Amino acid sequence: MLRDIQVEIDNTEAGQKRLEAALQLSTKFKGTHLIAVHPLRTPEAILYGAPHGVTGYFPEEVIEQQRKNIKDQAVALRKSFEEKAKETDISHEWREHEGQEVDIISFYARFTDLTIVSQVKGKFADELETSGSLLMESSLPILAVPSKKLPKDITKNILIAWDGSAEASRAVRGGLPLLKAANKVILLSVGLPEEGNISQDDISAHLGRHDIQIETRIVESPFPEDVILKTAKEEDVGLIVAGAWGHSRIREMIFGGVTKSLFSNQEFPVLLSH
Numbered sequence: 080m081l082r083d084i085q086v087e088i089d090n091t092e093a094g095q096k097r098l099e100a101a102l103q104l105s106t107k108f109k110g111t112h113l114i115a116v117h118p119l120r121t122p123e124a125i126l127y128g129a130p131h132g133v134t135g136y137f138p139e140e141v142i143e144q145q146r147k148n149i150k151d152q153a154v155a156l157r158k159s160f161e162e163k164a165k166e167t168d169i170s171h172e173w174r175e176h177e178g179q180e181v182d183i184i185s186f187y188a189r190f191t192d193l194t195i196v197s198q199v200k201g202k203f204a205d206e207l208e209t210s211g212s213l214l215m216e217s218s219l220p221i222l223a224v225p226s227k228k229l230p231k232d233i234t235k236n237i238l239i240a241w242d243g244s245a246e247a248s249r250a251v252r253g254g255l256p257l258l259k260a261a262n263k264v265i266l267l268s269v270g271l272p273e274e275g276n277i278s279q280d281d282i283s284a285h286l287g288r289h290d291i292q293i294e295t296r297i298v299e300s301p302f303p304e305d306v307i308l309k310t311a312k313e314e315d316v317g318l319i320v321a322g323a324w325g326h327s328r329i330r331e332m333i334f335g336g337v338t339k340s341l342f343s344n345q346e347f348p349v350l351l352s353h
Contacts, residue, residue, distance in 0.1 A: 081108040081256040085191040087184055088115045088156050093197040093226035098160065100224045100348065101195050103233060105169040107260065114191060115160045117175040118183045119149055188219050192256070198223045199343050220253030221323075224348045230317035233348055234260040238316045239293075240307045240337070241279060243272025246322025250352035251282065254320045255289060257350065261318075264293040267310055269303035304340035311347050323351040 086101035088094060098115075105111045157173050164171040176183050188194040234257050241247055251258070258264055264286070268279055279295050286293055300306045311319055323338045341349045 083112045083191045084193045085114045085187045086195040088117045097195045112170040118180045119177040195222045220352050225345045233317040235317045236263045237261040237318045238265045240321040241268045243276025244322050254350045266293045266295045268297045269306045304337045320350045
């Protein structure tokens with residue numbers, strides 16, 4: 080069961096899409112509690128890790144004004160969030176903390192069923208931001224959503240990108256509530272799983288015992304990310320479920336890979352687990 084969802088709130092367009100996804104899922108799964116988390120970007124938080132005394136370069140009145148702006152923004156964001164949550168009649172709460180985004184979001188991920196983040200833009204630097212770092216901090220499921228447009232129904236049709244790895248298995252287990260709500264679930268393997276990995280038959284039987292009926296497909300291609308995204312488009316998929324960084328994360332950051340392509344596709348929400 081999906082009982083609590085964490086979503087980071089800020090004043091960006093991407094932040095609005097995260098909230099939209101959170102409200103959509105919270106409305107669909109009755110009884111779900113929504114936790115809105117707002118990291119306060121105070122001067123101290125922004126300059127975390129900078130050389131000691133660097134704040135001395137800025138007049139105190141400038142720093143104080145920045146703190147006031149941040150607090151005022153938090154008040155406005157909280158009011159907007161609570162109005163939207165009340166409109167949809169869902170259980171909700173607001174949390175705000177001063178500090179580093181990844182530390183704050185990682186903390187809440189430890190005791191919520193799902194954390195919603197934004198997909199990165201596919202650049203090397205973006206891989207080091209909160210979304211990518213959060214995946215490495217926790218093996219819990221992360222829902223990475225596009226920054227500009229969401230499917231009307233995220234769980235209508237779901238595609239599982241299956242390679243038989245431990246990461247893919249954790250993603251499937253974390254996504255069980257979403258899979259149970261789907262009209263159609265496609266289990267797609269690009270080539271056969273490597274020796275020692277879990278077969279399509281075994282994961283299909285496991286899902287069947289959860290009353291999830293699936294369509295299995297195996298496609299041969301040297302470009303798995305292209306096959307996954309092409310199939311998702313053809314099947315009107317609202318969500319892709321996949322393991323994250325089965326290979327070295329550094330290798331994928333530099334040379335690319337399935338995780339990087341899915342995490343930056345900006346068209347389909349992706350449920351990932353490392």
